Amino acid sequence: MDFSLPPELTAYLAELDSFIAREIKPLQSDDDNERFFDHRREWARTDFDNDGLPRHEWEALLREAKNRADRAGHLRYALPKRYGGRDGTNLGMAVIREHFASQGLGLHNDLQNEHSIVGNFPVVIMLDNYGTDAQKEQLIEASITGKARISFGLTEPNHGSDATHMETRAVRETRNGVAGWRIDGEKMWTTGMHVATHCATFVRTSGKDGDATGITCFLVPTQTPGVKIEEYMWTFNMPTDHPRVSFTNVFVPDDALFGPVDRGLALAQCFVHENRIRQAASSLGAAVYCIEESVRYARERKPFGKPLADNQAIQWPLVELATQAEMLRLLIRKTASEMDGLSRDAIEKTLSDKVSMCNYWANRLCCEAADQAMQVHGGMGYSRHKAFEHIYRHHRRYRITEGSEEIQKRKIAAFLFGFIGPRKVKAG
Structure with a gap:
């Protein structure tokens, strides 16, 4: 091997x-x-x-x-x-x-x-997989070059990780002879709306709360009457571009449909594994930076006449973090390599638990490494003159966003106990 x-x-x-x-x-x-x-x-x-x-x-x-x-x-x-x-x-x-x-x-x-x-x-991958020819022509190249920006309206004020209970609704309507849909509801953490040209807005179009089907996505131009930014949510790491957005009597024509009617959650899931493995790798890299900077500083700093690195109280926490980083790197690269040989559907069915392992553990490791780096560096570590506080404040969000730790663990548990995945016990 x-x-x-x-x-x-x-x-x-x-x-x-x-x-x-x-x-x-x-x-x-x-x-x-x-x-x-x-x-x-x-x-x-x-x-x-x-x-x-x-x-x-x-x-x-x-x-x-x-x-x-x-x-x-x-x-x-x-x-x-x-x-x-x-x-x-x-x-x-x-x-x-x-x-x-x-x-x-x-x-x-x-x-x-x-x-x-x-x-x-x-968004480009979503457009490539689900967009109409006109949407692809209008938005793919423009999204890459920054001339267009599509924000993501999935989360709601009362519904975070569980999108199936969303309250935003769309009903069929014809206005001025144009067939389309009326949208009413609210979205939360709609990142990038201050510069967005469109919002990929997920709404319930049929079914009942909790159903995975019956959810549809629309590409809503942000200048459409009735789309309103209510407030920007100030966060642990500023600046913010994460607003709460309301949709009141918003009308969009049929050509705003993004993907199939009632099957919109497939769009939200189409790139989730790629995103999660890449975020895991980024958190691992940031953790490695914190570890290496701490090692370097501990060798240079000489309190009481000898290098800080001579103290096992300094060595051992960094040893544990470095060990975890080495093991995590192998799992991330193994998982990413296996993903390259599978379809998205196969990844979901056979490898999704490993992606979740990489993601939740890397994000936690990064926060622990940043915290330890602050401790090793003492007062300077706590200051903004070092990057550790910024790394901690930023990467702490990933233990909540992109699938919270609890959501990731639930996926792993489902594979581990055979509720889904290769270990699933066949009924009967």
């Missing part, structure tokens, strides 16, 4: 590092752009007098980095070649994401905004 990475992947990491050194780091150094990454980062990024939204200068800088990466042929790595990508693999994305995050904060990769010079495009 060969655990080495494919040579072409290690060569690509070197190519990416060279591009970062040549194009991205100089951009980060220009015009005091370091303010977005040093101790000033939260204030530099956040317009506290404008609902806590991201500052325009911050988002413009991220877009410029993406544009440079796109011109160099890196941004679309994971996309199909027909969209200018390289058909990048799940293994490749996992390795790249870990590699980037292990380098710490920087313009090359800042997951507070889901930003990276090697992009993750779940």
Whole structure:
């Protein structure tokens, strides 16, 4: 069994590092752009007098980095070649994401905004799988280049992890001779609505609460009358672009349908495993950064006349974290590699538990590593002059979003005890 990475992947990491050194780091150094990454980062990024939204200068800088990466042929790595990508693999994305995050904060990769010079495009995959020809033509290339932005309206104020009890409704209606739908309800954590051109809005169109069927998705233009941003939710890690949005007597024509009527949850699930394994890799990389920085500091710092690293009280917590990181890396790469040989349906049926293991444990490990790094670094670790508080505040969200720890554990338990998956006990 060969655990080495494919040579072409290690060569690509070197190519990416060279591009970062040549194009991205100089951009980060220009015009005091370091303010977005040093101790000033939260204030530099956040317009506290404008609902806590991201500052325009911050988002413009991220877009410029993406544009440079796109011109160099890196941004679309994971996309199909027909969209200018390289058909990048799940293994490749996992390795790249870990590699980037292990380098710490920087313009090359800042997951507070889901930003990276090697992009993750779940909406493009959704459009490719479920969009009409007109939707694909209008939105795929525009989504990649930033000319269009599709937010995701699934979660509701009264319903988080359980989308099947959503209260937002759509009913058939004809207005001014145009056949379509009227939408009424509310959505929560609708990230990116301040710049979104469309909201992929999930609604119940038939059935009863709790049914997995009867849910439909619509691509609702954000300027449609009746769509209103009610408030932006301020979060542990600012800035915020996560609003509560109301839909009141919103009318959309039939061509706003995104995917089949009553089968909309398939859209929400179509990229979930890819997202979760990539997030796991990013959290692992951030954990590795915290561990390595702590080791380096402990060897340099000399309280009471000897290196801090001589103390087992310092060594052992980092040993445990490093051991977990090594084991987790193997599981992430094994799982990602196996995903590359399976269809999405097969992944759901045979490998979904392993994806959940990787995701929930990596996010927890990252938080533990950031916390330990603060402890090792003492007062400086607690300050904003180190990245650990930012890493902790950001990655803490992933223990809730993208499937909470409890949801991930429930999936693992279902596989483990044979309620679903390969161990399922056949009735009768």
